[in-house]
Amino acid sequence: MKDKIIYIAGQDGMVGKEIYNLFKRKGLNVIDCSRKELDLTSQLDVNNWFKKFKPNIVINAAGKVGGILDNSLNKKDYIYVNTMIGFNLLNASLYFNVKKFINLGSACIYPKKTKQPIKEDSILSSRLEETNEGYAISKISVLKFCEYIKVELKKDFITLQPTNLYGKGDNFDLKSSHVIPALIRKFHEAKLNKNTSVEVWGTGRAKREFMHTSDLANAVYFCLNNKILHSYVNVSSSDYLSIKNLAKLIKNITGYKGKIYFNKKYPDGVMQRRLGNDRLKKLGWRSKVLLKDGIKNYYDYFKTLSL
Numbered sequence: 001m002k003d004k005i006i007y008i009a010g011q012d013g014m015v016g017k018e019i020y021n022l023f024k025r026k027g028l029n030v031i032d033c034s035r036k037e038l039d040l041t042s043q044l045d046v047n048n049w050f051k052k053f054k055p056n057i058v059i060n061a062a063g064k065v066g067g068i069l070d071n072s073l074n075k076k077d078y079i080y081v082n083t084m085i086g087f088n089l090l091n092a093s094l095y096f097n098v099k100k101f102i103n104l105g106s107a108c109i110y111p112k113k114t115k116q117p118i119k120e121d122s123i124l125s126s127r128l129e130e131t132n133e134g135y136a137i138s139k140i141s142v143l144k145f146c147e148y149i150k151v152e153l154k155k156d157f158i159t160l161q162p163t164n165l166y167g168k169g170d171n172f173d174l175k176s177s178h179v180i181p182a183l184i185r186k187f188h189e190a191k192l193n194k195n196t197s198v199e200v201w202g203t204g205r206a207k208r209e210f211m212h213t214s215d216l217a218n219a220v221y222f223c224l225n226n227k228i229l230h231s232y233v234n235v236s237s238s239d240y241l242s243i244k245n246l247a248k249l250i251k252n253i254t255g256y257k258g259k260i261y262f263n264k265k266y267p268d269g270v271m272q273r274r275l276g277n278d279r280l281k282k283l284g285w286r287s288k289v290l291l292k293d294g295i296k297n298y299y300d301y302f303k304t305l306s307l
Contacts, residue, residue: 006030007055009040009089010062014169015104015162018213019061019220026221031055035062041084043091050092058093059220060086060103060142068131068201068269070176075134082135086142090157094149101157102220103146105232107209107275108136109161117276120161120232129270147231159232160219163275166294167213168301180210180295183247184302187254197259198251201266204244209274211237212289212298222285236275239291243268249292253299 006028010016012035023030031053039045040062064081071078086103093101110118111126123143128136143159150157166180174182183200190198219235241249247260280286 004029004057005053005055006057006059007033007053008059008061009033009085010035010060013061013063013065014167014171015165015213015216016059016061017169018167018217019059022214022217022221040088041081043088046088046092047095050096054096056097056099057224058089058098058101060089060101062089065135065178066171066176067178067182068267071132071135072130072267077134078132079134079138082138083141086138087145090142090145090149093157094153094155099156100224101146101149101155102223103142103157103159104216104220105139105143105159105161106135107161107163107234107273108132108270109140109143110273112270116272117236117274118234119276120230120234120279123232131267131269143232150231156227158223158228158230160216160223160235161232161275162216162219162235163209163211163237163273165211165213165216166298168298169213170298172302172305172307179208179243179246180250180298181302183250184254184295184299185307187250187256188299188302190258191254191256195258197261198247198256199261199263200243200247201263202243202268203264204247204260204262205242205271206268207240207242207272207274208246209236209240210246210291210294211235211239211287212294215287215289218288219280219285222280222283226283228283230279233279234275234277235280235287236277237287237289237291240274241291250295250299253292253295
């Protein structure tokens with residue numbers, strides 16, 4: 001792998017940093033590039049950067065991400081930023097003859113109502129969940145552009161759809177965070193303040209699958225070193241549970257003793273979302289971090305932060 005020059009777009013973010021650290025530990029040649037150094041929404045800037053640094057492997061882990069409320073209130077930002085980033089990186093990778101491109105998508109690309117566990121072929125089979133439609137459409141557009149390049153030009157360009165993620169570098173802002181960091185912060189602060197109850201958005205009946213970012217980083221490394229024939233594949237874990245049970249798990253891990261209040265005024269989003277992982281499993285990849293263990297370590301990490 002010494003001849004490989006790797007660029008990880010979004011290497012400052014939660015997922016990109018995990019991939020960056022893994023690749024560095026593996027001794028790979030990864031180009032350092034912070035978000036301040038390169039505006040990925042500008043095709044001119046991206047092309048100039050590619051011309052200068054000449055990467056031949058690109059991992060797209062960049063993008064605007066957030067929780068259900070932020071997604072529903074800022075759809076125009078999510079569709080614009082994520083589409084521009086993906087298209088600019090793919091265009092530059094084509095022009096400068098990148099040999100392998102791994103694009104990171106999202107489980108939210110799949111329809112609101114579809115058979116569980118969700119197979120890759122379910123994409124575009126029916127309507128999307130309204131609350132994150134802008135983000136989902138951007139991810140579908142980039143996935144399809146990547147697929148057309150692979151099919152029409154025979155390039156080694158693929159997309160991975162990870163399930164819901166958590167890990168170091170997560171966003172703990174209650175206005176824009178995903179469910180696990182939001183609940184970690186809520187239960188921790190309720191314990192410190194001796195609050196009698198913690199509010200959880202939605203009914204608690206929605207079911208989700210969760211995966212630690214280290215598992216996704218290992219999946220990216222696996223795909224870097226293996227030929228993936230499909231244009232896109234799911235990356236999932238073995239942990240699938242209701243938001244109610246997730247809240248109970250986090251309550252126990254944080255040591256909070258009060259009650260849980262489910263605020264039904266807030267949306268649940270898709271009621272069920274579990275990804276089928278047969279394509280990667282057949283190639284020999286599986287997740288390793290169990291949710292209980294992952295959240296214990298995640299809570300220890302959270303307590304080291306100054307928010």
